Amino acid sequence: MGSRTRLVLLFGGRSAEHDVSCVSARHVAAAADKDRFEVVALGITREGQWQLAELPEPLPDHLDADGLGVAPAEIFAEPDSVVFPLVHGPMGEDGTLQGLLEVADVPYVGSGVLASSLCMDKAMAKLVCTQHGLPQCRYLSASADDDPETVARAAIAELGLPLFVKPANMGSSVGVSRATTELEAVQALEAAGQYDQTIMIEEAIAGQEIEVSVLGNKDPVASVPGEIVPGAEFYDYADKYLTDGAKLLVPAEIPQSAADEARRLAIDAYRVLRCEGMARVDFLYEPTGRGMLLSEVNTIPGFTPISMYPKLWEASGLPYPQLIETLVDLAIERYERRLQHRRIDR
Ligand SMILES: Nc1ncnc2c1ncn2[C@@H]1O[C@H](COP(=O)(O)OP(=O)(O)O)[C@@H](O)[C@H]1O
Ligand SMILES: [Mg+2]
Missing domain, CATH: 3.30.470.20 (ATP-grasp fold, B domain)
Structure with a gap:
Protein backbone atom coordinates (compact mmCIF):
# COMPACT_ATOMS: atom_id res chain seq x y z
CA MET A 1 0.00 0.00 0.00
CA GLY A 2 1.21 3.47 -0.90
CA SER A 3 0.62 6.59 1.14
CA ARG A 4 -2.77 7.47 2.47
CA THR A 5 -5.26 9.34 0.30
CA ARG A 6 -5.95 12.84 1.54
CA LEU A 7 -9.73 12.96 1.79
CA VAL A 8 -10.88 16.58 1.78
CA LEU A 9 -14.43 16.83 3.13
CA LEU A 10 -16.06 19.94 1.77
CA PHE A 11 -19.04 20.93 3.89
CA GLY A 12 -21.28 23.71 5.22
CA GLY A 13 -22.13 26.18 2.49
CA ARG A 14 -24.58 28.96 1.95
CA SER A 15 -27.80 26.98 1.56
CA ALA A 16 -30.62 26.16 3.97
CA GLU A 17 -28.96 22.76 4.42
CA HIS A 18 -25.79 24.15 6.05
CA ASP A 19 -26.34 22.38 9.36
CA VAL A 20 -27.28 19.08 7.74
CA SER A 21 -24.09 19.26 5.73
CA CYS A 22 -22.03 19.70 8.93
CA VAL A 23 -23.64 16.59 10.41
CA SER A 24 -22.94 14.65 7.20
CA ALA A 25 -19.27 15.70 7.23
CA ARG A 26 -18.84 14.77 10.86
CA HIS A 27 -20.23 11.35 10.19
CA VAL A 28 -18.12 10.72 7.08
CA ALA A 29 -15.02 11.88 9.01
CA ALA A 30 -15.77 9.41 11.78
CA ALA A 31 -16.53 6.49 9.45
CA ALA A 32 -13.64 6.91 6.99
CA ASP A 33 -10.96 4.22 7.30
CA LYS A 34 -7.94 5.98 8.85
CA ASP A 35 -5.52 3.39 7.43
CA ARG A 36 -6.46 4.49 3.96
CA PHE A 37 -7.42 8.13 4.50
CA GLU A 38 -5.98 11.22 6.06
CA VAL A 39 -9.15 13.24 6.57
CA VAL A 40 -9.09 17.01 6.09
CA ALA A 41 -12.22 19.04 6.77
CA LEU A 42 -12.78 22.15 4.71
CA GLY A 43 -15.86 24.11 5.70
CA ILE A 44 -17.68 26.92 3.95
CA THR A 45 -19.44 29.37 6.27
CA ARG A 46 -22.88 30.78 5.60
CA GLU A 47 -21.11 33.94 4.46
CA GLY A 48 -19.07 31.96 1.94
CA GLN A 49 -15.72 31.97 3.74
CA TRP A 50 -13.58 28.81 3.46
CA GLN A 51 -12.17 27.44 6.71
CA LEU A 52 -9.99 24.52 7.62
CA ALA A 53 -11.57 22.66 10.51
CA GLU A 54 -9.40 20.82 13.00
CA LEU A 55 -9.37 17.03 13.01
CA PRO A 56 -9.59 14.60 14.75
CA GLU A 57 -11.54 16.97 16.95
CA PRO A 58 -15.26 16.66 16.31
CA LEU A 59 -16.50 18.94 13.57
CA PRO A 60 -18.81 21.76 14.64
CA ASP A 61 -22.60 21.74 14.22
CA HIS A 62 -22.27 24.87 12.17
CA LEU A 63 -19.44 27.17 11.15
CA ASP A 64 -18.81 30.59 12.69
CA ALA A 65 -17.88 33.60 10.62
CA ASP A 66 -14.90 34.45 12.86
CA GLY A 67 -12.77 31.44 11.89
CA LEU A 68 -9.55 31.74 9.90
CA GLY A 69 -10.11 31.86 6.14
CA VAL A 70 -8.09 29.70 3.74
CA ALA A 71 -7.63 29.61 -0.03
CA PRO A 72 -9.29 26.45 -1.38
CA ALA A 73 -6.88 26.16 -4.34
CA GLU A 74 -3.97 25.57 -1.94
CA ILE A 75 -5.84 22.84 -0.10
CA PHE A 76 -6.74 21.04 -3.34
CA ALA A 77 -3.19 21.29 -4.70
CA GLU A 78 -1.72 18.89 -2.12
CA PRO A 79 -0.79 15.56 -3.75
CA ASP A 80 -3.06 12.50 -3.46
CA SER A 81 -6.10 14.58 -2.58
CA VAL A 82 -9.65 13.54 -3.31
CA VAL A 83 -12.43 16.00 -2.50
CA PHE A 84 -15.72 14.79 -1.09
CA PRO A 85 -18.31 17.56 -1.62
CA LEU A 86 -21.00 17.34 1.04
CA VAL A 87 -22.53 20.74 0.39
CA HIS A 88 -26.23 20.52 -0.48
CA GLY A 89 -28.42 22.77 -2.58
CA PRO A 90 -27.44 25.79 -4.69
CA MET A 91 -23.67 26.55 -4.76
CA GLY A 92 -22.82 23.00 -3.75
CA GLU A 93 -24.93 20.47 -5.50
CA ASP A 94 -25.69 22.48 -8.64
CA GLY A 95 -22.45 22.12 -10.58
CA THR A 96 -20.84 25.40 -9.52
CA LEU A 97 -18.63 23.76 -6.91
CA GLN A 98 -17.96 20.87 -9.29
CA GLY A 99 -16.77 23.41 -11.88
CA LEU A 100 -14.34 24.84 -9.34
CA LEU A 101 -13.02 21.34 -8.63
CA GLU A 102 -12.63 20.65 -12.36
CA VAL A 103 -10.60 23.82 -12.79
CA ALA A 104 -8.55 22.94 -9.70
CA ASP A 105 -7.85 19.60 -11.44
CA VAL A 106 -8.56 17.48 -8.38
CA PRO A 107 -10.58 14.21 -8.28
CA TYR A 108 -13.88 14.59 -6.45
CA VAL A 109 -16.71 12.33 -5.33
CA GLY A 110 -20.02 12.39 -7.17
CA SER A 111 -21.37 13.83 -10.37
CA GLY A 112 -19.67 16.31 -12.63
CA VAL A 113 -20.86 19.74 -13.72
CA LEU A 114 -23.57 18.77 -16.19
CA ALA A 115 -25.32 16.08 -14.14
CA SER A 116 -25.14 18.23 -11.01
CA SER A 117 -26.77 21.24 -12.64
CA LEU A 118 -29.30 19.12 -14.53
CA GLN A 136 -43.22 10.87 -14.29
CA CYS A 137 -46.25 12.69 -12.92
CA ARG A 138 -47.97 15.26 -15.14
CA TYR A 139 -46.36 18.68 -14.79
CA LEU A 140 -46.02 22.19 -16.16
CA SER A 141 -43.41 24.83 -15.70
CA ALA A 142 -43.94 28.57 -15.41
CA SER A 143 -41.87 31.69 -15.05
CA ALA A 144 -41.89 33.71 -11.84
CA ASP A 145 -42.69 36.69 -14.07
CA ASP A 146 -45.97 35.17 -15.32
CA ASP A 147 -49.21 36.35 -13.75
CA PRO A 148 -49.86 33.87 -10.88
CA GLU A 149 -53.64 33.94 -11.32
CA THR A 150 -53.44 33.10 -15.02
CA VAL A 151 -50.90 30.35 -14.33
CA ALA A 152 -52.96 28.92 -11.46
CA ARG A 153 -56.12 28.74 -13.58
CA ALA A 154 -54.30 27.13 -16.52
CA ALA A 155 -52.56 24.63 -14.23
CA ILE A 156 -55.80 23.62 -12.51
CA ALA A 157 -57.51 23.23 -15.90
CA GLU A 158 -54.74 20.94 -17.06
CA LEU A 159 -53.63 19.10 -13.92
CA GLY A 160 -56.59 19.42 -11.55
CA LEU A 161 -56.31 19.83 -7.76
CA PRO A 162 -54.46 19.36 -5.49
CA LEU A 163 -51.23 20.64 -7.02
CA PHE A 164 -47.63 20.71 -5.89
CA VAL A 165 -45.81 23.95 -6.63
CA LYS A 166 -42.04 24.30 -6.21
CA PRO A 167 -39.06 26.38 -7.28
CA ALA A 168 -37.08 24.56 -10.00
CA ASN A 169 -33.74 25.10 -8.25
CA MET A 170 -33.99 24.36 -4.54
CA GLY A 171 -33.95 21.38 -2.22
CA SER A 172 -35.02 20.39 1.28
CA SER A 173 -38.62 21.22 0.34
CA VAL A 174 -37.81 24.94 0.60
CA GLY A 175 -40.53 26.89 -1.22
CA VAL A 176 -42.57 23.72 -1.90
CA SER A 177 -46.33 23.86 -1.25
CA ARG A 178 -49.37 21.70 -1.77
CA ALA A 179 -52.35 23.68 -3.04
CA THR A 180 -55.93 22.47 -2.77
CA THR A 181 -57.72 25.59 -4.06
CA GLU A 182 -57.10 28.20 -6.74
CA LEU A 183 -56.24 30.76 -4.06
CA GLU A 184 -53.70 28.41 -2.49
CA ALA A 185 -52.24 27.75 -5.93
CA VAL A 186 -51.76 31.51 -6.46
CA GLN A 187 -50.10 31.83 -3.05
CA ALA A 188 -47.95 28.78 -3.76
CA LEU A 189 -46.79 30.28 -7.07
CA GLU A 190 -45.92 33.54 -5.34
CA ALA A 191 -43.98 31.66 -2.65
CA ALA A 192 -42.04 29.51 -5.13
CA GLY A 193 -41.28 32.56 -7.26
CA GLN A 194 -39.34 34.02 -4.33
CA TYR A 195 -36.73 31.31 -4.71
CA ASP A 196 -36.32 30.86 -8.43
CA GLN A 197 -37.17 32.23 -11.83
CA THR A 198 -38.61 28.88 -12.93
CA ILE A 199 -41.49 27.25 -11.09
CA MET A 200 -42.61 23.63 -11.37
CA ILE A 201 -46.27 22.75 -11.03
CA GLU A 202 -47.18 19.09 -10.64
CA GLU A 203 -50.31 17.02 -10.12
CA ALA A 204 -50.31 15.74 -6.54
CA LEU A 323 -19.19 2.98 0.82
CA ILE A 324 -16.78 5.87 1.39
CA GLU A 325 -13.91 3.86 -0.10
CA THR A 326 -15.97 2.93 -3.14
CA LEU A 327 -16.97 6.55 -3.70
CA VAL A 328 -13.32 7.64 -3.54
CA ASP A 329 -12.26 4.84 -5.92
CA LEU A 330 -14.97 5.95 -8.35
CA ALA A 331 -13.78 9.56 -8.09
CA ILE A 332 -10.22 8.51 -8.95
CA GLU A 333 -11.38 6.23 -11.77
CA ARG A 334 -13.38 9.02 -13.36
CA TYR A 335 -10.58 11.54 -12.92
CA GLU A 336 -8.07 9.25 -14.61
CA ARG A 337 -10.45 8.39 -17.41
CA ARG A 338 -11.05 12.08 -18.14
CA LEU A 339 -7.33 12.73 -18.04
CA GLN A 340 -6.99 10.13 -20.83
CA HIS A 341 -9.66 11.92 -22.87
CA ARG A 342 -7.89 15.22 -22.41
CA ARG A 343 -4.60 13.71 -23.58
CA ILE A 344 -6.28 12.52 -26.79
CA ASP A 345 -7.81 16.00 -27.19
CA ARG A 346 -4.46 17.69 -27.45
N1 LIG B 1 -46.17 15.69 -7.36
C1 LIG B 1 -46.13 15.40 -6.05
N2 LIG B 1 -47.11 14.63 -5.51
C2 LIG B 1 -47.08 14.33 -4.19
N3 LIG B 1 -46.15 14.77 -3.32
C3 LIG B 1 -45.17 15.56 -3.79
C4 LIG B 1 -45.10 15.91 -5.18
N4 LIG B 1 -44.01 16.70 -5.36
C5 LIG B 1 -43.44 16.84 -4.15
N5 LIG B 1 -44.13 16.18 -3.20
C6 LIG B 1 -43.80 16.16 -1.77
O1 LIG B 1 -42.95 17.27 -1.47
C7 LIG B 1 -41.66 16.84 -1.03
C8 LIG B 1 -40.57 17.73 -1.59
O2 LIG B 1 -40.63 17.77 -3.00
P1 LIG B 1 -39.36 17.45 -3.88
O3 LIG B 1 -39.79 17.52 -5.30
O4 LIG B 1 -38.74 16.19 -3.43
O5 LIG B 1 -38.41 18.70 -3.60
P2 LIG B 1 -37.04 18.85 -2.79
O6 LIG B 1 -35.99 18.94 -3.84
O7 LIG B 1 -37.20 20.13 -2.04
O8 LIG B 1 -36.87 17.64 -1.92
C9 LIG B 1 -41.58 15.39 -1.48
O9 LIG B 1 -40.70 14.65 -0.67
C10 LIG B 1 -43.04 14.94 -1.35
O10 LIG B 1 -43.36 14.69 0.01
MG1 LIG C 1 -36.99 15.66 -2.45
Missing part, protein backbone atom coordinates in the same frame (compact mmCIF):
# COMPACT_ATOMS: atom_id res chain seq x y z
CA CYS A 119 -30.46 17.36 -11.39
CA MET A 120 -30.59 20.61 -9.43
CA ASP A 121 -32.93 22.14 -12.00
CA LYS A 122 -36.16 20.17 -11.73
CA ALA A 123 -37.52 21.60 -14.99
CA MET A 124 -34.45 20.57 -16.99
CA ALA A 125 -34.22 17.16 -15.34
CA LYS A 126 -37.89 16.52 -16.16
CA LEU A 127 -37.33 17.54 -19.77
CA VAL A 128 -34.44 15.11 -20.21
CA CYS A 129 -36.30 12.29 -18.47
CA THR A 130 -39.43 12.95 -20.55
CA GLN A 131 -37.33 12.79 -23.69
CA HIS A 132 -36.13 9.36 -22.59
CA GLY A 133 -39.63 8.11 -21.83
CA LEU A 134 -39.19 7.75 -18.08
CA PRO A 135 -42.50 7.66 -16.19
CA ILE A 205 -49.61 12.02 -6.45
CA ALA A 206 -51.41 10.06 -3.75
CA GLY A 207 -49.06 7.23 -2.94
CA GLN A 208 -45.80 6.21 -1.32
CA GLU A 209 -42.43 7.99 -1.42
CA ILE A 210 -39.72 5.58 -2.51
CA GLU A 211 -35.97 6.24 -2.63
CA VAL A 212 -33.17 4.24 -4.26
CA SER A 213 -29.41 4.74 -3.79
CA VAL A 214 -27.32 4.45 -6.95
CA LEU A 215 -23.55 4.02 -7.00
CA GLY A 216 -21.10 3.78 -9.89
CA ASN A 217 -19.67 5.38 -13.00
CA LYS A 218 -20.11 3.39 -16.19
CA ASP A 219 -21.90 0.45 -14.57
CA PRO A 220 -24.06 1.91 -11.82
CA VAL A 221 -25.76 -0.36 -9.30
CA ALA A 222 -28.95 0.27 -7.32
CA SER A 223 -29.65 -0.46 -3.66
CA VAL A 224 -32.79 -1.97 -2.21
CA PRO A 225 -35.51 0.72 -2.21
CA GLY A 226 -36.40 2.55 0.98
CA GLU A 227 -39.54 4.45 1.86
CA ILE A 228 -40.24 7.78 3.51
CA VAL A 229 -43.43 8.04 5.51
CA PRO A 230 -43.86 11.79 6.05
CA GLY A 231 -44.97 12.95 9.48
CA ALA A 232 -46.69 15.98 7.96
CA GLU A 233 -49.02 16.35 4.96
CA PHE A 234 -45.94 15.99 2.79
CA TYR A 235 -42.20 15.61 3.42
CA ASP A 236 -41.55 19.29 4.14
CA TYR A 237 -38.55 21.12 5.59
CA ALA A 238 -39.64 20.75 9.23
CA ASP A 239 -40.33 17.08 8.70
CA LYS A 240 -36.91 16.55 7.16
CA TYR A 241 -34.79 18.39 9.69
CA LEU A 242 -36.71 19.75 12.67
CA THR A 243 -39.53 17.60 13.99
CA ASP A 244 -38.14 14.12 13.39
CA GLY A 245 -41.69 13.20 12.39
CA ALA A 246 -40.91 11.29 9.22
CA LYS A 247 -40.30 7.54 9.31
CA LEU A 248 -37.72 5.81 7.13
CA LEU A 249 -38.58 2.27 6.16
CA VAL A 250 -35.85 -0.02 4.88
CA PRO A 251 -36.78 -1.86 2.77
CA ALA A 252 -39.79 -0.05 1.31
CA GLU A 253 -43.17 -1.68 1.86
CA ILE A 254 -43.89 -2.36 -1.78
CA PRO A 255 -44.29 -5.54 -3.84
CA GLN A 256 -41.14 -7.17 -5.22
CA SER A 257 -42.10 -6.26 -8.79
CA ALA A 258 -42.38 -2.58 -7.80
CA ALA A 259 -38.99 -2.74 -6.04
CA ASP A 260 -37.41 -4.22 -9.17
CA GLU A 261 -39.04 -1.52 -11.27
CA ALA A 262 -37.71 1.22 -8.94
CA ARG A 263 -34.16 -0.14 -9.18
CA ARG A 264 -34.33 -0.40 -12.95
CA LEU A 265 -35.76 3.11 -13.36
CA ALA A 266 -33.26 4.55 -10.87
CA ILE A 267 -30.38 3.31 -13.01
CA ASP A 268 -32.07 4.54 -16.21
CA ALA A 269 -32.57 8.02 -14.73
CA TYR A 270 -28.99 8.05 -13.40
CA ARG A 271 -27.65 7.27 -16.86
CA VAL A 272 -29.76 9.70 -18.88
CA LEU A 273 -28.94 12.53 -16.47
CA ARG A 274 -25.22 11.59 -16.81
CA CYS A 275 -24.77 11.02 -13.08
CA GLU A 276 -21.50 9.56 -11.82
CA GLY A 277 -20.28 8.41 -8.45
CA MET A 278 -23.51 8.53 -6.51
CA ALA A 279 -27.08 9.80 -6.49
CA ARG A 280 -30.30 9.14 -4.62
CA VAL A 281 -33.20 8.69 -7.00
CA ASP A 282 -36.64 9.49 -5.56
CA PHE A 283 -40.00 8.21 -6.74
CA LEU A 284 -43.68 8.64 -6.05
CA TYR A 285 -45.41 5.27 -6.18
CA GLU A 286 -49.06 4.85 -7.07
CA PRO A 287 -49.92 1.35 -5.86
CA THR A 288 -53.02 1.00 -8.01
CA GLY A 289 -52.34 3.47 -10.79
CA ARG A 290 -49.31 4.12 -12.90
CA GLY A 291 -46.87 2.51 -10.49
CA MET A 292 -43.41 4.02 -10.06
CA LEU A 293 -43.13 7.67 -11.12
CA LEU A 294 -39.72 9.33 -11.11
CA SER A 295 -39.73 12.39 -8.84
CA GLU A 296 -36.22 13.79 -8.52
CA VAL A 297 -32.54 12.89 -8.43
CA ASN A 298 -30.26 14.19 -5.67
CA THR A 299 -26.58 14.20 -6.59
CA ILE A 300 -25.37 14.99 -3.06
CA PRO A 301 -27.64 13.04 -0.74
CA GLY A 302 -27.35 13.39 3.03
CA PHE A 303 -24.68 11.35 4.84
CA THR A 304 -25.93 11.79 8.39
CA PRO A 305 -26.43 8.71 10.61
CA ILE A 306 -30.13 8.75 9.72
CA SER A 307 -29.74 9.55 6.03
CA MET A 308 -31.34 7.26 3.49
CA TYR A 309 -28.40 7.05 1.06
CA PRO A 310 -25.90 5.27 3.35
CA LYS A 311 -28.71 3.38 5.13
CA LEU A 312 -29.86 1.79 1.89
CA TRP A 313 -26.31 0.69 1.12
CA GLU A 314 -25.95 -0.84 4.59
CA ALA A 315 -29.15 -2.75 3.94
CA SER A 316 -27.78 -3.83 0.57
CA GLY A 317 -24.61 -5.23 2.14
CA LEU A 318 -22.25 -2.27 1.77
CA PRO A 319 -21.28 -0.82 5.18
CA TYR A 320 -20.57 2.90 5.59
CA PRO A 321 -16.72 2.75 5.61
CA GLN A 322 -16.68 0.63 2.42
